Structure formats: C-alpha cells, structure tokens
Amino acid sequence: MYKIDNHKVSDAARAVSHLDEAGYERLYRQSLEQPDQFWAEQAERFLTWEKPWSKVHQSDLSKGEAAWFIDGKLNVSVNCIDRHLAERGDATAIIWEGDNPEDDAHISYRQLHEKVCRLANVLKARGIKKGDRVCLYMPMIPEAAYAMLACARIGAVHSVVFGGFSPDAVRDRILDSDCQAVITADEGVRGGKAVALKTSVEKALKDCPNVHTVVTVRRTGADIPWNENRDIWYHEATAAVSADCPAEAMDSEDPLFILYTSGSTGKPKGVLHTTGGYLLMASMTHHYVFDYHPGEVYWCTADVGWITGHSYIVYGPLCNGATTLLFEGVPTYPDASRCWQVIDKHQVNIFYTAPTALRALMAKGNEPVKSSSRASLRLLGTVGEPINPEAWEWYFDVVGERRCPIVDTWWQTETGAAMITPLPGSTDLKPGSATRPFFGVEPALYDPEGNELEGATSGNLVIKRSWPSQIRTVYGDHQRLVDTYFSTYKGVYFTGDGARRDEDGYYWITGRVDDVLNVSGHRIGTAEVESALVLHDAVAEAAVVGCPHDIKGQCLYVYVSPMNGVTPSDELVKELKSFVADQVGAFARPEYIQWAPGLPKTRSGKIMRRILRKIACDELDTLGDTSTLADPSVVEELIANRLNQA
Ligand code: PRX
Numbered sequence: 001m002y003k004i005d006n007h008k009v010s011d012a013a014r015a016v017s018h019l020d021e022a023g024y025e026r027l028y029r030q031s032l033e034q035p036d037q038f039w040a041e042q043a044e045r046f047l048t049w050e051k052p053w054s055k056v057h058q059s060d061l062s063k064g065e066a067a068w069f070i071d072g073k074l075n076v077s078v079n080c081i082d083r084h085l086a087e088r089g090d091a092t093a094i095i096w097e098g099d100n101p102e103d104d105a106h107i108s109y110r111q112l113h114e115k116v117c118r119l120a121n122v123l124k125a126r127g128i129k130k131g132d133r134v135c136l137y138m139p140m141i142p143e144a145a146y147a148m149l150a151c152a153r154i155g156a157v158h159s160v161v162f163g164g165f166s167p168d169a170v171r172d173r174i175l176d177s178d179c180q181a182v183i184t185a186d187e188g189v190r191g192g193k194a195v196a197l198k199t200s201v202e203k204a205l206k207d208c209p210n211v212h213t214v215v216t217v218r219r220t221g222a223d224i225p226w227n228e229n230r231d232i233w234y235h236e237a238t239a240a241v242s243a244d245c246p247a248e249a250m251d252s253e254d255p256l257f258i259l260y261t262s263g264s265t266g267k268p269k270g271v272l273h274t275t276g277g278y279l280l281m282a283s284m285t286h287h288y289v290f291d292y293h294p295g296e297v298y299w300c301t302a303d304v305g306w307i308t309g310h311s312y313i314v315y316g317p318l319c320n321g322a323t324t325l326l327f328e329g330v331p332t333y334p335d336a337s338r339c340w341q342v343i344d345k346h347q348v349n350i351f352y353t354a355p356t357a358l359r360a361l362m363a364k365g366n367e368p369v370k371s372s373s374r375a376s377l378r379l380l381g382t383v384g385e386p387i388n389p390e391a392w393e394w395y396f397d398v399v400g401e402r403r404c405p406i407v408d409t410w411w412q413t414e415t416g417a418a419m420i421t422p423l424p425g426s427t428d429l430k431p432g433s434a435t436r437p438f439f440g441v442e443p444a445l446y447d448p449e450g451n452e453l454e455g456a457t458s459g460n461l462v463i464k465r466s467w468p469s470q471i472r473t474v475y476g477d478h479q480r481l482v483d484t485y486f487s488t489y490k491g492v493y494f495t496g497d498g499a500r501r502d503e504d505g506y507y508w509i510t511g512r513v514d515d516v517l518n519v520s521g522h523r524i525g526t527a528e529v530e531s532a533l534v535l536h537d538a539v540a541e542a543a544v545v546g547c548p549h550d551i552k553g554q555c556l557y558v559y560v561s562p563m564n565g566v567t568p569s570d571e572l573v574k575e576l577k578s579f580v581a582d583q584v585g586a587f588a589r590p591e592y593i594q595w596a597p598g599l600p601k602t603r604s605g606k607i608m609r610r611i612l613r614k615i616a617c618d619e620l621d622t623l624g625d626t627s628t629l630a631d632p633s634v635v636e637e638l639i640a641n642r643l644n645q646a
Helices: 011-016 021-033 035-046 076-080 082-088 109-125 142-154 167-176 197-205 234-239 276-289 307-319 338-346 355-362 389-399 478-485 526-533 570-583 609-616 633-640
Strands: 055-060 065-070 092-097 104-108 133-137 157-160 181-185 188-190 193-195 213-217 231-233 255-261 269-274 297-300 323-327 350-353 379-383 406-409 443-446 457-463 493-501 507-512 516-519 522-525 539-549 553-562 592-595
Touching: 021 035, 035 055, 035 276, 065 276, 076 082, 076 142, 076 276, 076 307, 082 109, 092 109, 092 142, 092 338, 104 109, 109 142, 109 213, 109 234, 133 142, 133 167, 133 197, 142 157, 142 181, 142 255, 142 307, 142 323, 167 197, 167 570, 181 197, 197 213, 213 234, 231 234, 255 307, 269 276, 269 478, 276 307, 276 406, 297 307, 297 338, 307 323, 323 338, 338 350, 355 389, 355 553, 379 389, 389 406, 443 493, 457 507, 507 516, 516 539, 516 553, 522 526, 526 539, 526 553, 526 570, 539 609, 553 570, 553 609, 570 592, 609 633
Parallel strands: 092 323, 133 157, 133 181, 157 255, 181 213, 213 231, 297 323, 297 350, 350 379, 379 406, 553 592
Antiparallel strands: 055 065, 092 104, 188 193, 255 269, 443 457, 457 493, 493 507, 516 522, 539 553
16 A cells, blocks of 8 residues: 655556656647647557548637548547457446446447447438437436447437436427437436436427437336337347448548537537547546556446546547446435445446535545445546535545545536646645646636736636647537637637636636536536526526535525516425426526515616625625616615525
C-alpha cells in the first residue's frame, strides 16, 4: 500500500502512470505549439483508420466551424470491437451488474462483436442506412451499448434519450431530429422498481408518424402495448439475421450521434458529435485521465443517456479495449453499501461517479463503506458538478483510504470529453479543483466585456481554440450553435461556466453563469421547466431559479402566479410538482413552489431573476437594488412568504 501526502502525486501513482509531471508539461506544450503534429501522432496511436486524413484540422470559431482529420475514414465500432478481436477476443468488454445484486453477466469482445453485428443487420433489414437517425430509449443493460455500436457500425446517427425522460420529452426529441426507428426495452429496473419504457414510447409515438420501426428488448417480460406493423422483438429479430455485418467506412466528420441537452433558453439542443475527433478524445482522455492499464476493471456509474455514459462507459473504454462495468441499479439499493459491494464483487480498479452520489452516500455514514474491502481500487473520479471539499475529503479518506488519487473532471455534453482534469501521475491534487487543462485545451477567463483576465482571478470560462471532440452543430439549427457558444465572445467557445484560477494556474469551476441549473448532476434549463408549468391550467406565469441543496447540489425553487380565479392550495402545489415531473422528467421535480401574486419585473417587463434567486437562497442581505422594479412591493410579499428559511 502507498500513501498520498498532502494530495501530492504519489510515488505509486507516478510509477504506474502513463505520464509523470514533466511528461504532462512537455506534451501540453507540444499540443499548443505544434498542434497538427501532436494531434496527428495521437490519432495514429489511438485509432485505426481505413484511410488517412489529408489535413489534421481546420476551424473558424467565429462561425462555430471545426473539422478534424479531414478526408480520413474510419468506423467507430471497428475501433471499439473488431480491432481488439485478435488479441483480446475472449477478454471481457462489458461487465453488466443488474439492479438485483444476484444478476450479472460478462460479455467478451467476441460476443460484443456478434451482438452488435446482429443488431446492425436488423436495422439494415428495416431500411435504416447511413445518416438516418435512431432514437435509443434504454435502461442500463448491455443492449444499450450494442444499440449505440450497431448504429455506429452502419453509419446511422443515434440519439440516446435518458430513460428518466417523460413521453413528451421523448416525442420532442424524436421529432426534432426526425428519427425513423426507436430501440427500447419493455421495462427498465432501477432500485427494485420497474420503469415503463415501452409504454412511454407508445405514448410518444402517437405524434411521430415517421417512426416505422421499434425494436424492443425483453427485460422484465411485462405486458406492453404492441403494434404489429411497427414493432419487433430484439431477441427474435437478432436471431433471424447474420452474425456478421461489414462496417461502413465513415468520414471523420460524419455525424456519430446527437445528444440533447438543456440550455438557458428555448427547447433542448441536439448537440451533434462527429466520428474521428470525438472518438480520439474519448479514448485518449480515458487512457490518460483514468490511467487505464490493460486488464483493469473500470466503472463509470453514469447513465448511457448522458454524455458521460457515451464517452466513458461505451466509446472511450471500448476503444481502448478496456473492461467497462455497466450498472443497471442505483447506489442506494438494496442499501448504501451497494457501490462498494460491486467494487469488491468485480474487483473494480477505477471508479468514476458524481458528487451528488457521494454526498448521498456520505450522509449514510462510514459504516456501509467500511463493510467492504475496496482493496482493488486504485483511482477515483468525479464529474458533473463542482465537488465540495468535504465530499472530496470523504471520498479520498474513507472510500479511497488515502491511497487513490481523485480525478475531478470538468467537461460538458458539448465538449465531448474531459477538458480540465488532473492526470493521476502528473498533477498534485487540490480538493475541489478540476486542476489543469487536458492536452490541446486552451482555457481562459474573460470579464463580461470580453477582456481576457490574466493571473490568479475569476471570470467566465472560455476555450480559445478548437479541440477534436468539440460540438459541431446544434442539430438542424447551426445559427443556434453560433448564438449560444460563439457569440458571447467573438472567436472563442463560451462554456456557460464561471471559474477561478489560482496562483498555480489551477482552475476551480464555480458553476453556471447562465440560467441552467445542475440538480444531482442533471442539467436543467429554467426555461424548459417554466414552459412546462405554463401548460398547466392553473398557472399564469412561472419563474424557476436554483438554490443550494445538501445532496443534490442545487434544487428547483419555483415561483408561480396563479390564473385569475385559481385558489392556491397545498394540493395544487403537489399537482404542479408532479406535472413538471411528467412533462420534463422526475429529476426536474421542483423542491419548492411558492405562490407569487406578482413577480419582480423591470419596467420593460423582464423578470429580475437575480432577486428571485436571492429570496430562494435566503440571502436577503445581498438583495441589491430593487428601486428599478415596476412594483417594488412584490418583493416584500415574496420575502415574507419564502419557503427556504434558515
Ligand atoms: O457546470 C458544469 C458542470 O456540468 C455542466 C455540463 O453538464 P453536462 O453537459 O450535462 O455534462 C455533465 C458531464 C460532463 C458544466 O457546464 N460540470 C461538469 N463537470 C464538472 C462541472 N462543474 C464542476 N466540476 C466538474 N468536474
């Protein structure tokens, strides 16, 4: 056993790591000074190409344009499966751990190849071809990974919709990207409860005439609605086709997937990622950030419905020939020791989770952790939101017993891969800091006027140059991409996050500076929840803000102005909370709903969210100037009736 003192890079981490401190400095410098040479070397090392590129990179960030490995051809499923078969065909690609601790499975690379080929052939037989969009609405079962890779094999573009989303949310996403097929399961299982996926798909498809095929995996055997003209069973259809499917040679810039994410305005955006650059950064960061060594068992607890599941359960690890664990359940079922039991059961070496899960587990005390050995653990990671130093120290002391470095990885759906993150053998850690940029990533802090800030300071976090796994467009609306990310500051990518940089050049992400909330690591646009609420007959107007929450990080605090004639009641509050959960998804259920006869507005009618936020957070000392409001008296009333008082 080895120890880490003062969070410095430990000898043991340095000894096993792919890089030491000097190695990071050297490669980082090279990545900025000779980017084409650097990225060409990495693309050759990490990926297998069917045809080499003619140009490494071309971009114009003022137009939101970027292209990587131009004219190069490759297939993602070949990189994630076929090329490992000769040496690692019998090695485990996926360990599946079911919701029930007695259910598990090991899928070898050879089995993965067969499963993916068969499903790809099913899609082809149903007329799905290169460029077509396929919606995946799946529980956390191996078939979710098969489905992603089957799409990639034939060049279809998948759009995974998180299984916790409502039928309306599924419908909107299917329509936005005009998906023609859906892959789902009869039901999912989480925390001992069934999730009715196929029934939700059925509701969603009432308004989606272009979906001609639904492939359903039988997970629980529950009774489900069935449409003979459109529906096929996964097990029947895959048994009836060939176990071999040639892979489509894709252009490096061909789309790989669309993933919807929330922004500060309007409906969710379909973030589009392409093939070569995305896969390169997913695999390269998986290699360096998790310091993955062949034979190790790696577990990321995310859901495949989010970008973390895409890059760090499926594409990054499989591209590297790793063993990736896919967990169907939740960290607290059957009890709070589940994660640690799973680590012992499968001898997990690398564990990657979200701060919200750690805070929830920390609240249950140390006993559930101590009841396990965790001797196999070598490295820990976090993602999704800022980690408070208390949770970091608990993770480090109790879970990792002071011997496992923690990689706090900052990134976004739009960045495709980790951007600011420690590398275990190279970076001294500071609890709560995502530390230093990954290779090729040039972060900077800007003031609101667009001046770059130097030295130790705070500001808005931007990325100054293109990186391979950068978002290529917002599906169907390139102007929205430009407006959202490339217009706040000309010529750079604006992240929407604020950050501090300390005297050592370490970055500390402080959270979103726009109207996007982060609830238990789920990104929620306030506008989305507001538009859902005003669909309810009792609601005239709604304003949503975030306030701190011990476990979830943030929670939703909602102000609702009732329609004329509606009498506010506790019953109605309950109904509205459920209404939001139905419209958007259970994770968006508001914590507080306060009745607001009036909302604070400027004379031009703009809601003053800053004031609503202060009231929701019970920060009345710093309320600021309310004299510019059309009717300052509404503030007094809201304060008097606030729900979140210390
Ligand atoms: O605010 C940042 C926060 O999560 C946002 C991105 O959310 P999403 O696209 O859903 O992707 C989450 C998983 C990559 C960011 O704008 N965030 C993510 N990671 C961190 C973080 N905030 C602080 N520290 C992190 N490590």
